[in-house]
Amino acid sequence: MTGNYAIAALERAYRGPGAVAVAAAGRNVAYGAYADLTISFALRMRALGVDGNSTVALLTKDLLAALAAIGAIGLLGARWAPLASSTAAPFAGTTHVFTFGPGTERADAVVIDAGWFKPEQSNAAALGQFAGATSLDATWMIAHSSGTTGKLKYMPISYGTLWNRSSVADLEGGAPLTLLNLFSPLSYVGARINAFNLVHGGTNAYWAPWGQLLAMGVNRIMGSPAQLSLAIFERTAPPAKKIRSVRVTGAQVTAKFVATALRYFHEVQVLYGATEAGTMTLGRITDVAAFDGSTGQPVEGVEVQILDADERLCAAGVEGIVRVKAPWPAPFYIGEPELTAQVFKDGWFYPGDLGRLDATGALCITGRTGDVLNVGGKKLNASELDEIIQAHPDVRDGYCFIDRNDFDGEILAIVATLKPGASRRCLAEIRDAAVEKLGQSKAPQRFYVTDTLPRNENGKPMRQEAAAAVGRFKVVEEDRG
CATH class of the missing domain: 3.30.300.30 (ANL, C-terminal domain)
Known part of the structure; x- marks a missing residue:
């Protein structure tokens, strides 16, 4: 089925089986091996009853296990939801729970053990056994969002939404990415970005010290400001050789952060997005003196407006409530009709942010509507x-x-x-x-x-x-x- 990323990634794999799909210091997994591994996972899951009617809960921090498991679920046309921890309750309606790695053990789970990593079939013809989802409207992932309020909001992300949000190749200088993604491989951001990096023929990398990242050919790192500070800036002195770009999302970016990041990267890319709407704006910075605090311009197909308390449009430079019209929004919050009505209105998504647009249309986020504290x-x-x-x-x-x-x-x-x-x-x-x-x-x-x-x-x-x-x-x- 056109639009199934899992089948598209494996078709790509068998066209170039020797390219590196997953890189780790001293250990690479080629595309052909990744494809065979994904099919092995799919065969084992199918034998355990996973099919197009299944809802699978996953718990792992391991990049390769996550990629293979999510790919296998895509081949079977099932849907999946991440488990936050070994003690978290699975999403309502979950039919199967799979875990991998230390600290993930739970009584209701099937453990992905070493045997899963020994493919039972090693040929492209095996891909023909799997049809994927029967409809682009079928749910790919049950994602959750926010958590800033102490309560997670769940929403279905369909196979079609995933494909259309990611259908344009995200290349770096005309070449596929070799990407280190600091977001959890089972988060929406981690899963979507990593999955489509494989569709585009890129390489997903495990974390490693700076010199080893350079040796692996990493040309982009992605993470939140806090993740990047902890994983990169505090562990590594400003290097003699920079990596091409860093893409930052998940929190507001300060001039201090940009100045620090530009000592490690040639370009800082600031992304404003949400699970509910996908990528909304993108800014590129190569000189901290040119950083205006904005998250950049709306991406193609996205419209951003700023409203006052009476939902009237604000003039350029005036702070107000941000709303966004995106081409592939999530349809609703599961089991939350009142919240859905508040956040998704007349084709617009209200992310709960305060901001302003400058005269060029660049968006500057100034806070959260729920982050106005009474002191x-x-x-x-x-x-x-x-x-x-x-x-x-x-x-x-x-x-x-x-x-x-x-x-x-x-x-x-x-x-x-x-x-x-x-x-x-x-x-x-x-x-x-x-x-x-x-x-x-x-x-x-x-x-x-x-x-x-x-x-x-x-x-x-x-x-x-x-x-x-x-x-x-x-x-x-x-x-x-």
Whole structure:
């Protein structure tokens, strides 16, 4: 069936079986071997009853296992949903659970073991055994979104939507990508990007130290600002040889981040997107002096508007509510008719962001509608304080939230991860900068430090979860004024 990425990827594989599909330091998997592995997974799943009526839950962090499992499900025309953890409840209606890797064991799961990685058939003719989904409208993935509110929203992504969102080859200088994708291989962003990199003949890479990434030919890395800072910037000194590009999404990008990224990459690409609508805008930056804080121009087929509280169009430069008309939106949130009606209206998607359009049509995201915090009766756009926190050189990552307890009531707090050797003075410096830029009433009153910040899989801050987790954080400084 035209539009089934799994069949298209395997057809590509058998046309060029010797090319590298998956790269790891010292271990490459060729396209032919990847195709045979995917068919092996499909045969085993089919023997266990997976067919076009099945809903499969998957749990693994391993790139190759994820690619083979998702590809096998595509060959069988089934649908799948990622499991967040070994203790998470599967999506309602799940018929099969498959896991792979340490820490993924669960009583209701079939474990993908070493035997799965020994293909039973090794020829292109085996592909003809699989017809894939019977309709482009059939669900490929049951994706979830947001998590910033503490409640996941589930939506069906069809085979047709997946294909059409990804039908234009995402090349780098006219050549297929050799891509390191820092997003989980079972997240929507990870699965879609990795899957279609194979359709286009690219290579998906495992993480490795910088020199080994260069040796593997990696020409793009993709991730959120927090993922890139942790996996790249903190582990590697600015290198003598840069990688071609980095694509950043999942959170707002600051000038500090761009300046850092340009010491590692020739180009920074800022992407604004959502599972509900796909890629919405894209900006390309090669000089930090030219960075205007925007996420770039709407991509082909996408229209972006800014509305005031009465849903009237705002003039250029005026902040308001962002809405987007995209050609291949998700149809609805599963089991959430009221939320669906609020977010998908008259062909428009309302992502819950605040922003403005400049005179050229570039979009600048200024915050989240749900991230306007009430601080002593005054409104604070949380992203304004987040930017101050993240700009401090001693801060690895951080954001603000409302801390609620019986003693203080509600106060503005910060939770951060600090770089090794960070000075305690940095916290006072952050407060001073907040007072200068935002005013005394919007300065944080409590600082927490932790090893891991609550963020969702797309890198967005989970402020409510942070508020609920304060007992696990270390209080390092307070100012009750």
